[in-house]
Structures are given as C-alpha cells and as structure tokens.
Amino acid sequence: MSREPIVQSTTSPVDEEDRALRPQRMEEMIGQREVYARLEIAIDAASKRSEPLGHILFDGPPGLGKTTFAMCIPRNMGVPIQIASGATLKAPKDMLPYLTNAQAGSVLFIDEIHRMPKTVEEFLYPAMEDFRVDLTLGEGVNARTINMRLKPFTLIGATTRTGIISAPLRDRFQMREHLDFYTVDELAQIVVRNAGKLQVEIDAEAAPEVAGRSRSTPRIANNRLRWIRDYAISRADGRITLPVARDALAMQEIDKLGLDRQDRKYLETIARVFDGGPVGVEAVAHTMNIPPDTLVDEVEPFLLRAELVIRTPRGRKLTPAGLEHIGLHRSDLNSGETQSRLFG
Numbered sequence: 001m002s003r004e005p006i007v008q009s010t011t012s013p014v015d016e017e018d019r020a021l022r023p024q025r026m027e028e029m030i031g032q033r034e035v036y037a038r039l040e041i042a043i044d045a046a047s048k049r050s051e052p053l054g055h056i057l058f059d060g061p062p063g064l065g066k067t068t069f070a071m072c073i074p075r076n077m078g079v080p081i082q083i084a085s086g087a088t089l090k091a092p093k094d095m096l097p098y099l100t101n102a103q104a105g106s107v108l109f110i111d112e113i114h115r116m117p118k119t120v121e122e123f124l125y126p127a128m129e130d131f132r133v134d135l136t137l138g139e140g141v142n143a144r145t146i147n148m149r150l151k152p153f154t155l156i157g158a159t160t161r162t163g164i165i166s167a168p169l170r171d172r173f174q175m176r177e178h179l180d181f182y183t184v185d186e187l188a189q190i191v192v193r194n195a196g197k198l199q200v201e202i203d204a205e206a207a208p209e210v211a212g213r214s215r216s217t218p219r220i221a222n223n224r225l226r227w228i229r230d231y232a233i234s235r236a237d238g239r240i241t242l243p244v245a246r247d248a249l250a251m252q253e254i255d256k257l258g259l260d261r262q263d264r265k266y267l268e269t270i271a272r273v274f275d276g277g278p279v280g281v282e283a284v285a286h287t288m289n290i291p292p293d294t295l296v297d298e299v300e301p302f303l304l305r306a307e308l309v310i311r312t313p314r315g316r317k318l319t320p321a322g323l324e325h326i327g328l329h330r331s332d333l334n335s336g337e338t339q340s341r342l343f344g
C-alpha cells in the first residue's frame, strides 16, 4: 500500500486556497470532539486487527467538515483515497472503475451520496457487504450473472440529508456520524489558525467577531476571513482589527447574527408574502426563485437552529425572534404595514 494518498479529483484554481486551509490530518481539526474520538478508536482498532475500517456515513449541513474528515481519515491511516460524487454516478458502470481500482484497505469517498440513483445504490450493496459485485452479461435467456471479487475497502459517504438515504443503504454503514454546528469559540480558533496560514495578522478581539458572524460553519468562517483579509489589504494597513472586520462584514451586508442577504430575504419572504407562515418550503423557494434544495440544505439549517424559524406540520413559520430580526412584530403582519416597512 502506498503511503501517499492518491487523490482522484478535479479542483479549480479557486479551490487552491480553500485546500490550503483544509486540515490535513484529523488532529488538526478543531471541534467535533466526540466524532473525532469515536473515529480515532475505530481507526486504531482496524489497524491493530489489520482489517479495513468499517464503512462510515457523515451527515450534516454543508461546510461542517464531512469532506475534511473523509480526506483526513485515509491520511491518518496511510492508505489511498478515491473521490467520487453521487451526482455523477448515474449507472452501475460509472461505479465499477472505482470499485475495481480500490486497493485493499483503501478509502472510497462518495460525496452527496444521496444523489445516487437506486440502481447504483443496489449495485453497491454486495460491494459494501461482501466486497463483491454482481455483473450481468448478455440479455434475455442468454443473460448470466458473474460475481467479481473486490479488495476489502472502506466506503465513506457524505450527505446533507440522512432523511432521504434509503434504510438498506444507511444500515450498511457501520458508523454513522452526524456533524453539528460549531461554537463561536471553536470557529474563533479556526479563524486565528487560518489567519496564520493566510499570513495576515489578526487582533485577538477580531477573531470572535468574525467567528460569531459565520453562521456556525467553518466554511463560512473561512470565506468571511478571506474577504476581511482582502478588505484589510485594500482599505487598511493589512491588519485585521475589530473595526476593519466590522466594516468589511457590513460592506457585504452581513448582519450581527451573521446572516447574509439571502438569509434575510428568506425571512422577509415568509413575513411579507406568507404573513409569517406556516408555509411550505417549495412555495418560499418558488417566490425567491431558488431551488428548494438550496433552501433546505444551505439556508434553513442555521435559521432553524437560531430559532428564527420553526418547522410545523403545516410548513415553516417565523418565530417572534425571526420577525424581530427583520424589524417586525406579530402585530405588523397582515396589516399592509409589512410590505411598506420591508420594501417601501
């Protein structure tokens, strides 16, 4: 087995800096301590038994570290990794090269695994369970199935939605880890460390400000840090001070809770068009002219957690805090007042 992971993926130059900020080993990851501790035990036990690590499924909102964990695990184990995306695996034949190329003990990472069609999913079952694939050759009465043995490998899946993964697939993962939002403290540590990697100086009081406005995800913290770095270089002396951070965030219309324009537009749409809800997510998405999946995966998780909106059996509904955040009260709704206050 080679020591250096083989990474099969295409990255654009824009991703280069992103890659530089991504932790290379699990020890470098900040937060998610319980997940880390469980993975460490599983990795240690697998290496002591000289067996491949059991299959692992990560779920949680985007930007919380699913891919980072998936990439760090093989590095920690010193095994190769192949990377695939559920969206591009349209038929079993797309899956076959990954399976046959998998070396003993190596990792196959499938991002957005919920996007695989059923046929691909079913093709994976024997591969996951018995390291075998069943190939059908020929058609009709001449059709026959041959079994092909695979090397024992570890499948790591990532999804923003465990809810839509079928039970048979879900149950074939020995470990299922849910990644939750980060605390401001953890994000501040990430911001400080990554400011170092980006070679920009940051004042101690500025880091929690950036962290607190990051909607609790490391990806957003990194994006905001890079913007503030650019702002500091262009509009100040290159150092990130508290006022520089605040001005840079204000210029991007990021508010005190860290919400951006799209987040506020979501709250405002429910308030203005749907009288505060309850309203189905499709209707909101339609009005905002964005795909419902974007709302569900990227916009809603943080707003739900921040209790600005709640899910009811009849749909999404703004909470008093959600209304207040966009400068409204319950009494403003359905009064004609809403429209003029928000969009007047």
Ligand code: ADP
Pocket: 018, 019, 021, 022, 023, 028, 029, 030, 031, 032, 061, 062, 063, 064, 065, 066, 067, 068, 069, 158, 190, 218, 219, 222
């Ligand atoms: P996901 O796959 O869940 O969408 P990623 O693993 O791509 O999220 O994480 C997004 C970015 O956030 C990464 O590039 C990395 O820089 C950063 N990141 C994620 N988790 C951590 C962590 N635990 N510690 C430090 N940085 C992290």
